[in-house]
Amino acid sequence: MTISKEEVKHIALLARLELTPEQLEQFTRELDEIISYARKISSLDTENVKPTTHAMQVGNILREDEPRSSLSNEKALQNSPEKEGPYFKVPRLVE
């Protein structure tokens, strides 16, 4: 196994996902298959290769500090499942 159930549980917590015991089994098995497949790349010798972060090599794509119009409050909240006044409404975060 390339990944343990404990690790999958931890990842689920970080992603705020609640898994049933069956799902935990399923995802552990599936993630193991995916990681095993991707691990093949590790067999290559990359000793003298610089880490590649992007496929393209262009840099310094910047913008000037010039304001552009924002969304209206109404538009900004349009897709929110819950709102109150001008705010997004979310489950309580502090005790």
Place this chain on the structure above:
Amino acid sequence: MKYKPVIGFEIHTELLTATKMFCGCEVGFGGTPNTRVCPICLGMPGTLPAPNKKAIDYTIRTALALNCDIQSPTYFDRKNYYYPDLPKNYQVSQNYNILGVNGYMDFSMGDSRTKRVGIDNVHIEEDAGKLMHPEEKAADYSLVDLNRAGTPLIEIVTEPDLRSVEEVEAFMKAMKNLLEYIEVSDCKMQEGSLRFEINISLREKDTDDFGTKVEVKNLNSMKVVSKVLEYELKRQSRMLDEGKKIMPETRLWNEVTGKTKSMRTKEEAKDYRYFPEPDLMHIEISSDWIERVKEELPEMREEKKERFIREFSLPEYDAEVLTDEKKIADYFEKTLAKCKTPKAVSNWIMTEVLRELKEMDEEIDEFPVTPACLATIINLIENGTISGKIGKTVFEEVFKTGKDPEKIIEEKGLKQVTDESAIQSVVQEVIEENPDTVEKYRKGKTKVMGFLVGQVMKKTRGKANPKMVNELLGKELQE
């Protein structure tokens, strides 16, 4: 003390740009919630960020001011965590190829001692939104305002080089002053544009091993940082004395209880899974770019001091005091823009203004006597409308009430009396009422003149023009 404190800081400061880090939404404080937002800073799928060039300039400027090496190329990384103030579920930050590294800052300890603190790095990131938690107990929700989300932010990480409360206080003051001098941030701690997070650990005397470090967040003034530090030093040494183990954790300061409290670890699973931000390309910082940033560096303290001496003929001591803080120097120049007497302005600031400010324990931005008010008072003294002494009374009134100086003078009838016959008649009265003193004067004891002048001033409630009183009294006494 059995233990030696080891203290470091993480400092966040919002940059003075017009727009956000990766989109054209305006940056600001307050206003209607969720109105300075767009698909990019709301984290909508399919949007692409574009870095603000000025924010990069300011980060380079800060890194240079802190004597850092500039790394080029520099990259952005994603810091992943789920919290509703962060609509993308990750914060764009820097973790691997950070813009500024290996710097230091020297600062004065108030006397001739200088202390150096190492700067581990200076990096660019974006601020999160603001959360509100309704007061009512029954409320099972929180509210989110994303106006601040995406505001350009730099983080300065120091080495754990500070060893005492005294050093911490001097360091914070110096850091704030430096950031103000280089004009990258307005540094308003109350509004959160400058935030100090402190890392505190204790180590046994005579060892080099660092203890376990505790981080404290939620500190909105330097005074609070000092309080937190004192509290933590006591708490941690007590724990060590009792043989307890200190856990690495983040604590929050509670102003009401005056204590720090452990943050619940649920949100705190510190596993940020940094990885290079695929949506943003690298930034190559050429030596030309660095040169341009150097040229754009605003006037620093030494230069300003020299200019104040040269341009306004101020004594070196005055220039030293006025440039000690950037905001005081600004206040001086703003006042001087409305009146033409540099030395008088300097005197007023060094005495009245700085004294009141110290008592208030506030920033000069909050000072009730604005530069315009102070200039008015000085002008009214210069043109003889009020005496210098009355000027101080007016200053006190403006300080207490915030009223316009001219209105105060009008309401309280403080205008200087320059009418010769009015002063003459009071002089006459005083001479008649004090025959013995007048006699002494005439016998050569000229020192009593001061007493007589005082009597005239008393009768006119300080409003008589002192120069005229002296002249008229002198003339009368000669006769």
